[in-house]
Amino acid sequence: MPAERLLPTTEAEDLIALVREIARDELAPRAARAEEEARFPREVFRLLGRSGLLGLPYPEEYGGGAQPYEVYLQALEEISSAWMSVGVGLSVHVMSSYGLAAFGTEEQKARWLPDAVGGELLGGYALSEAHAGSDAAALSTRAVRRGDEYVVNGTKAWITHAGAADFYTLMARTSDDGGRGISCFFAPGVADGLSAAPPERKMGLTGSITAQLRFEDVALSADRLIGAEGDGLKIALSALDSGRLGIAATAVGLAQAALDEAVAYAKQRTQFGRAIIDFQGVEFMLADMAAAVDSARATYLQAARRRDRGLPFARQAAVAKLVCTDAAMKVTTDAVQVLGGAGYTRDFPVERYMREAKVLQIFEGTNQIQRLVIARHLRR
Numbered sequence: 518m519p520a521e522r523l524l525p526t527t528e529a530e531d532l533i534a535l536v537r538e539i540a541r542d543e544l545a546p547r548a549a550r551a552e553e554e555a556r557f558p559r560e561v562f563r564l565l566g567r568s569g570l571l572g573l574p575y576p577e578e579y580g581g582g583a584q585p586y587e588v589y590l591q592a593l594e595e596i597s598s599a600w601m602s603v604g605v606g607l608s609v610h611v612m613s614s615y616g617l618a619a620f621g622t623e624e625q626k627a628r629w630l631p632d633a634v635g636g637e638l639l640g641g642y643a644l645s646e647a648h649a650g651s652d653a654a655a656l657s658t659r660a661v662r663r664g665d666e667y668v669v670n671g672t673k674a675w676i677t678h679a680g681a682a683d684f685y686t687l688m689a690r691t692s693d694d695g696g697r698g699i700s701c702f703f704a705p706g707v708a709d710g711l712s713a714a715p716p717e718r719k720m721g722l723t724g725s726i727t728a729q730l731r732f733e734d735v736a737l738s739a740d741r742l743i744g745a746e747g748d749g750l751k752i753a754l755s756a757l758d759s760g761r762l763g764i765a766a767t768a769v770g771l772a773q774a775a776l777d778e779a780v781a782y783a784k785q786r787t788q789f790g791r792a793i794i795d796f797q798g799v800e801f802m803l804a805d806m807a808a809a810v811d812s813a814r815a816t817y818l819q820a821a822r823r824r825d826r827g828l829p830f831a832r833q834a835a836v837a838k839l840v841c842t843d844a845a846m847k848v849t850t851d852a853v854q855v856l857g858g859a860g861y862t863r864d865f866p867v868e869r870y871m872r873e874a875k876v877l878q879i880f881e882g883t884n885q886i887q888r889l890v891i892a893r894h895l896r897r
Contacts, residue, residue: 520598520773520814522591529588536592539568540599548600548724552869555716555723557681559639561603562610565596566636571610575618579626580635586759586821590766594814597770598777601873602724604770606639608763609677613640615756616686617703620744629703633684641682642760643704643730644753647674651886653688654696654750658732660689665739667691667702669732675880679728680713682706686756688749689732699749702741710735721872757881759824761834764881765817765841768874772810772845775852775870779803782856782865799855806848813837813844832894839887842877849874 524530543564551558565571573589575581582589589611597604614633617625632638649656658671669689673679683706692698704711714729744752780803783794793799820833849871853860860867878884 520594520810524588524591525585529584532582532584532588533591533595535568536570536595539564539570540595544596544599544603548602549866549869551600551724552602553723553863557726558603558724559681561600562606562639563637565603565607566638569636570596571607571636571639572614572634574611575614575630575634579618579630580632585825586762587818587825590762590817590821593763593766594770594773597767598774599770600724601767601771601870602722604767605722605725605764606677608760608767609642610640611763612756612760613642613682613684613686615759616701616743616752619755620701620748620752621703625703625740625743629684638683639678639681641676641678641685641706641730642756643673643676643685643687645673645675647672647729650675651883653753654699656688656690656699658687658689660691660700660702660737662691662739666736667739667742669702669704669735669737671732673730673732675717675727676713676730677725677727679716679726679730681726685730686743688753691746691749694747696750697747699753700746701743701749701752702737703743704735704737704741708735708737719876721869721874721876758831758834761838761881761887762817762820762824764877765813765820765834765837768841768845768877769810769814769817771870771874771877772806772813772841772848775845775849775867776803776806776810778865778867778870779806779852779855782859786856793855802851802855806851809844809848813841816840832891835882835887835890835894838881839884839891842874842884845874845877846871 572581573584577583646656660667660669685704687702687704690698691700710733712731716726716728786793817837820830820837823830852867853871
């Protein structure tokens, strides 16, 4: 059943109703087949873009939806409950537009942001490297200034939409001054010397492309530098605060889908002459699953409301990412248990949900990193 929504305006209610309709009619019927075939649904992102959903939290003057994060995240949850790969892709796109929107000059925003959030283009976030995952300050991809250009060399790893994105927010080293030597660039998706490796063979989110992104003497015009040289790590970490809220919302959407499937199955499956939902061992498990989903949703919404009010929210974003993704892992695992042997087959979607949940505890900062972030805030 659809999650109950407490939305701030009638406009927001209408928006979520539209998103729910798109999720039900356009996304859910395609998800299982596309995931089974490991097929990236680029056309679905065009549909979302033309529906105004790729730029929901960005200003109207640049083509965005001007929605508060509280509303954007609930829309993201609805999409994720229907098709997780698309929900994650939307979250990554919104995060990829953040550096330009928050730190770009007025000239840069006027030039690129309408296309980035307007619907036709898809973004990627190029931060991680094979030896610089959680330790973002240790990245080695280098951008060297040569006249009016920066020449980029290096390899990024675990990049969502690698090879399919129309633009990348790229973090590259411009000096050897540790984390202070990293800069941010708004890079085009197609350039001489830019290529993507074959997609990773993943246990879940198989409809989402994840691959290495290779830069071999890629020339970027100097006006593609976002902020000043050395601002890149600050921009990256700021983007991740918001991106973690996106992953939290997708996790709740996935958990809600698993809960709904488990409840529906428990109502119709009979053993010993009774529906299994009438057995205490099952109904208590379902109750715990519902409590986990509801409390996780409240956690991300609380963080989003702080963000919307302009209050510090980095600690709350880390809490939300930790709580919501751990909840998704447990709820999807329990959903498989409720369905029993059927849950372990591909005849039902809960086995896919369980496989998809695992990566949520890993990307946008592992949940061990979230604990580190939370602890650091407590020390202050």
